[in-house]
């Protein structure tokens with residue numbers, strides 16, 4: 374399913390185009406999605422140069438080549454220390470009080486899902502399908518149990534066996550089918566939230582065709 378990437382810094386109004394069929398939209402459901410803070414920690418240590426420590430010729434050459442570098446790092450460190458000491462002795466008598474940092478709200482992204490009249494309640498069809506399936510399964514099981522009890526002990530058990538098998542298969546397969554339908558043709562959802570974007574999934578190709586935008590094809 375094509376994805377629509379909404380940038381946090383986007384200021385342009387969302388095009389009023391239905392995200393399901395590409396027709397002019399009549400409804401815009403708008404909300405703000407809190408962006409995720411950047412991950413802290415992890416990584417780091419990128420400035421460590423691995424130096425081979427053997428006593429073979431290659432290591433000797435590497436050591437020879439790195440020696441001026443090490444010397445230069447030492448000079449820089451001493452220079453920084455001297456500057457720091459000098460700053461300490463020449464600092465102003467009353468250092469300015471550090472301003473209390475204002476509590477930062479996590480940044481948010483304005484997300485808009487636009488729909489036409491026909492697709493305004495797109496999500497409802499899945500709720501109805503689920504409810505109808507549940508009712509149908511209960512009715513099927515009830516019928517199967519009634520028929521089984523009526524024909525128990527007789528030779529005429531063909532219908533009962535068929536009903537029980539159908540009920541078992543339906544109980545397994547119908548929820549799976551609805552899940553697949555939802556996953557492949559379900560409503561537009563927020564798929565991922567990053568530091569500066571929100572990624573909407575299942576925005577239909579017709580929307581991109583109508584707005585001239587390029588979808589981000591999910592991996």
Ligand SMILES: [Zn+2]
Nearest residue numbers: 391394489492
């Ligand atoms: Zn539509």
